[in-house]
Amino acid sequence: MRVLVIEDDLEHADFIEKVLCEAGHDVETVEDGDSGLVRAREDSFDALVVDRMLPRKPGLQLVEEFRNGGGTTPALFLSALSDVNNRVEGLKVGADDYLAKPFAPEELVARVEALGRRQIQGEPPVTKLKVGELEMDLLARKVTRADQRIDLQPREFKLLEFLMRHAGQTVTRTMLLEKVWNYHFDPQTNVIDVHISRLRAKIDKEFDQQLLQTVRGAGYCLQA
Amino acid sequence: MKSGPFAFVRTTTFRLALVYSVLFALFSAALLGYLFQATVGAMRTEAKARLESEFRTLAVAWNTGGPRRLEQSLLERSLVQVRDFTYQFETAEGEVIVGDMPYMPVEKAMPIGVVRSVTFEVERPLSDRAPEITKIEGRITTLGDGSVLLVGIKMDERLRLVGRVTQAVATAAPIGVLLALLGGFFSARYAAGRAEALTRTAEAVMRGDLSQRADVHGSGDEFDRLAEHLNAMLSRLEELMSTTRHAGESIAHDLRSPLSRLRNRLEVTLRGPIDEMTARETLNQTVDEVDKVLATFNAILRLSRVNAGAEGRLQRLDLSELADEMAELFEPAGEAAGLTFSSDIQPDLVTQGDRALLAQAISNILDNAIKYTPSGGRIQFSALSHEETVEIRVEDTGPGIPDADLERVKERFVRLDDARTQAGSGLGLALVEAVADLHQGQFTLMPGHGLDTKPGLIVALVLPKDI
Numbered sequence: 001m002r003v004l005v006i007e008d009d010l011e012h013a014d015f016i017e018k019v020l021c022e023a024g025h026d027v028e029t030v031e032d033g034d035s036g037l038v039r040a041r042e043d044s045f046d047a048l049v050v051d052r053m054l055p056r057k058p059g060l061q062l063v064e065e066f067r068n069g070g071g072t073t074p075a076l077f078l079s080a081l082s083d084v085n086n087r088v089e090g091l092k093v094g095a096d097d098y099l100a101k102p103f104a105p106e107e108l109v110a111r112v113e114a115l116g117r118r119q120i121q122g123e124p125p126v127t128k129l130k131v132g133e134l135e136m137d138l139l140a141r142k143v144t145r146a147d148q149r150i151d152l153q154p155r156e157f158k159l160l161e162f163l164m165r166h167a168g169q170t171v172t173r174t175m176l177l178e179k180v181w182n183y184h185f186d187p188q189t190n191v192i193d194v195h196i197s198r199l200r201a202k203i204d205k206e207f208d209q210q211l212l213q214t215v216r217g218a219g220y221c222l223q224a
Numbered sequence: 225m226k227s228g229p230f231a232f233v234r235t236t237t238f239r240l241a242l243v244y245s246v247l248f249a250l251f252s253a254a255l256l257g258y259l260f261q262a263t264v265g266a267m268r269t270e271a272k273a274r275l276e277s278e279f280r281t282l283a284v285a286w287n288t289g290g291p292r293r294l295e296q297s298l299l300e301r302s303l304v305q306v307r308d309f310t311y312q313f314e315t316a317e318g319e320v321i322v323g324d325m326p327y328m329p330v331e332k333a334m335p336i337g338v339v340r341s342v343t344f345e346v347e348r349p350l351s352d353r354a355p356e357i358t359k360i361e362g363r364i365t366t367l368g369d370g371s372v373l374l375v376g377i378k379m380d381e382r383l384r385l386v387g388r389v390t391q392a393v394a395t396a397a398p399i400g401v402l403l404a405l406l407g408g409f410f411s412a413r414y415a416a417g418r419a420e421a422l423t424r425t426a427e428a429v430m431r432g433d434l435s436q437r438a439d440v441h442g443s444g445d446e447f448d449r450l451a452e453h454l455n456a457m458l459s460r461l462e463e464l465m466s467t468t469r470h471a472g473e474s475i476a477h478d479l480r481s482p483l484s485r486l487r488n489r490l491e492v493t494l495r496g497p498i499d500e501m502t503a504r505e506t507l508n509q510t511v512d513e514v515d516k517v518l519a520t521f522n523a524i525l526r527l528s529r530v531n532a533g534a535e536g537r538l539q540r541l542d543l544s545e546l547a548d549e550m551a552e553l554f555e556p557a558g559e560a561a562g563l564t565f566s567s568d569i570q571p572d573l574v575t576q577g578d579r580a581l582l583a584q585a586i587s588n589i590l591d592n593a594i595k596y597t598p599s600g601g602r603i604q605f606s607a608l609s610h611e612e613t614v615e616i617r618v619e620d621t622g623p624g625i626p627d628a629d630l631e632r633v634k635e636r637f638v639r640l641d642d643a644r645t646q647a648g649s650g651l652g653l654a655l656v657e658a659v660a661d662l663h664q665g666q667f668t669l670m671p672g673h674g675l676d677t678k679p680g681l682i683v684a685l686v687l688p689k690d691i
Contacts, residue, residue: 084580085535102518155552181553185584186519188591188652194556 001025001046001116006036006062007078008054012101016049016078019105020112033057040066045073047115049108052079052090060093067094074115078103084184106218110170129164132224134203134211136164145203155180156199163212163222172219196220238416241408249401256393264386271361275377278309279339279363282375286367291321294373298322308377310346310360316370328374334366342374359383418447422454434462470635475524478650479517486513523651530658536578538663540690543573543614546582547607554590554605562599569607573614575687577663585659588652589618589683597622601678609689613665616685619672624679630669656685663687 003020007013008031017027028045030036033054040048040062048066052059063075076097077090087098097111129136133146141157143150152160159180163171173192177183200212213221285297298311299322312323329344342362349355362376421439428436437458438451493506529535551567558565593603601621608615625633634657653667660667665687672680 084578085537100522102515104515181549183553183583183587184580185587188588189554189557189594190560191553191557194560195553197560198556 001112002044003027003047003049003112004036004040004043004045004073005029005049006031006033006040006054006059007049007051008032009051012051015105016108019108020049023109023113025112031055033059033062037062037066040071040073041069047112048073048075049112050075050077050095052077052081052086060089063090063095064093076111076115087184104172104218106170106215107172107174110172110175110219113169114166114171114175126165129161129167131164131167131222132209132211134164134224136161143203145207150202152199152202155195156202159195159199160203160222163220167222167224170215170218170221175219238408238412241412241415242405245401245404245408248404249397252400252404253397256397260389260393263389267382267385271377271379271382274308275361275363275375278377279375282311282373283365286373291367291369291371294367295321310362310376310378312372312374312376314372316372321371323374325374325376328364328372329362334364334372336366336368336370339363339365415447422447422451425454429458434458434465471524478520482513482517486510489513520651523655527651527655527658530581530655530662533662536581536659536662538576538578541575541577541579541582543575543577543582543616543687544569544571544607546579547573547586547605547616550583550586550590551605554587554594558590558594558603561594561597562601563594563597564602565605566602567605569605570609573607573609574690575614575663576690577687578659581659581662585656585685586616588656589616589685592652593618593620593622593681593683596620596681598678610686612689613686614689615687617682619680619682621672621678621680624672624681625669627671630671633669634667660685660687 003025005013005016005020005027007016007029010031013029013031017029020027028039030039034056036048036050036054037057048063050059050063054062057065059077059079063077066073066075074096075094076099077095078099078101079086079090080101090098096115099108099111127138129138134143135145136143138161143152143157143160159176162176162180174186176192176196177185196212196214200210204210204212209224211222211224213223215221282294282297286294289296295313298313301309301311302322310323310325312325312328313321314323314328315321318328325346329342334340340363342364344360344362346358346360347355348358359379360376361379362374364372364374366372418441425436425438437455440448440451440455442448489506489509493502496502526535547567547569551565551569555565555567590603590605597603597620603621604617604619606615606617606619608617634653653669657667665685668684668686670682670684672678672682
């Protein structure tokens with residue numbers, strides 16, 4: 001993926017660049033809002049990582065102008081401001097995700113990669129998802145593995161859908177809590193892990209190949 | 225403000241009192257003046273009118289019947305004893321025809337037909353006391369045959385009345401003005417004194433003594449109300465200051481331990497031989513420690529923002545739905561911890577709330593319940609409806625909390641001894657308390673019903689019901 005990072009704190013920008021490069025992405029870094037907007041418009045990136053507090057043009061304004069100008073590149077806000085209202089503001093101007101500082105490198109990579117996957121233009125809405133022999137019919141709300149029917153609770157269905165849409169990518173616990181449950185906080189207990197192991201028991205237990213993997217120190221990955 | 229016996233002179237209250245005193249004095253003077261005019265003036269006018277009329281009547285008698293008729297009229301009048309009037313009728317030569325006045329108060333050579341007004345005094349010697357002096361207002365004229373007629377009206381009684389009224393006015397006016405000034409002076413001094421007391425309290429507070437309180441006299445006047453409000457404000461401020469100070473100390477304390485651990489580990493690593501293995505391990509541990517510190521900072525920040533009311537927007541919220549979701553989210557974690565997790569959620573519980581903050585608060589409560597209840601225990605999660613409130617209630621069969629600590633655990637960074645070994649910032653319940661405050665609700669910890677052998681704990685978050 002080609003990622004444009006707009007961040008004025010050089011040390012931080014360096015960190016982000018290193019983390020994303022290691023994960024195999026091309027990164028270009030710009031230090032202020034004005035040039036960030038210019039670069040985002042003149043080149044085609046797969047994702048934008050935008051700090052909220054930038055010299056010359058604040059991140060909110062940058063993304064808003066970019067969207068108003070027809071730009072569709074998915075954008076992720078980075079910010080030290082982390083309460084729900086700030087998040088809502090960010091999403092309202094057209095950002096696709098919001099990550100509070102400080103963050104774990106795995107969290108950033110997972111979220112940037114999740115953004116890239118969304119960027120497929122003019123695609124008809126997906127009605128079937130498939131990862132290896134695991135299949136999900138979104139209309140019939142039916143899940144099968146190797147043609148064996150698997151019964152899921154509504155929330156388990158939603159959780160599996162999210163994992164299947166991001167198959168091959170690492171998704172973090174926080175992402176799951178945000179996207180599947182729509183909550184923005186860090187539970188201290190392992191609530192997500194337990195839901196994952198219940199799901200794993202339903203889709204992987206009787207099979208040799210384990211599709212739902214735990215990625216140490218990061219989260220989970222569904223992969224054939 | 226500089227104090228001193230006359231400091232109140234500079235106060236607004238004093239100036240107002242002065243202005244009102246002056247206005248009062250002016251008003252009294254005007255009233256007295258009017259009274260004087262209305263009584264004395266009217267009396268004079270009336271006396272003159274009567275004199276005029278009497279004089280004209282006698283002039284008519286002269287015109288119609290000459291000296292005879294006039295003399296007769298005068299005699300009749302002296303018989304009737306009209307007390308006010310006095311008459312003197314003399315011939316041109318000064319011989320008295322009717323009348324008892326000792327002399328004519330005018331030189332003789334007055335032309336015929338001219339009427340003159342005269343005011344004079346008549347002294348009548350009395351044997352036993354000082355001579356009686358009578359003031360007389362009169363009309364005098366020379367008649368056709370050269371005789372002279374004087375008609376007078378005695379003004380004594382009237383003048384005495386005038387004197388009395390004048391005296392009363394002269395006495396009352398200065399007393400009124402004095403009273404007004406005194407009243408103003410005392411009320412100004414009282415008000416200035418009360419205001420000064422409030423100022424002194426404020427000054428003491430400004431110097432840093434937050435324990436100062438303004439005097440409340442108990443009369444319930446505006447100064448009392450002001451003092452009460454000032455005191456309430458000071459209490460709130462003192463409470464906040466103490467919370468802040470306490471929190472500051474706790475933060476310092478809570479962050480010092482992980483930071484010094486961190487420093488020691490780095491120090492030890494630096495002293496020993498550094499191969500890649502040890503370096504990597506130390507750095508990994510360092511990252512973990514720093515993450516914990518950052519997490520604590522975030523929790524503190526969040527707590528402060530909620531406490532300050534900077535976070536959270538209250539809107540109509542279906543608490544039953546939220547509770548269902550939380551039960552669904554936590555139930556597997558409870559089961560995984562070997563607990564029986566049951567929920568009883570009444571439908572259609574509605575409150576004014578912030579979904580994210582309430583979710584965080586409920587999550588903190590459930591986190592604790594799962595963390596502290598030993599395997600094999602039970603957690604009962606309920607959402608209940610009361611008359612005017614809705615309640616989220618979590619009851620567990622854990623070790624409970626000693627009664628003495630039930631309130632204390634809600635404070636920041638308070639962690640009971642057996643909790644020290646558990647992960648957590650010590651801010652979880654403080655956040656629940658802050659969220660409860662924000663919702664004008666109540667957060668209570670109570671001893672459990674002892675469902676099992678352990679005492680257990682009941683945690684209740686009570687919120688106002690939205691109608």
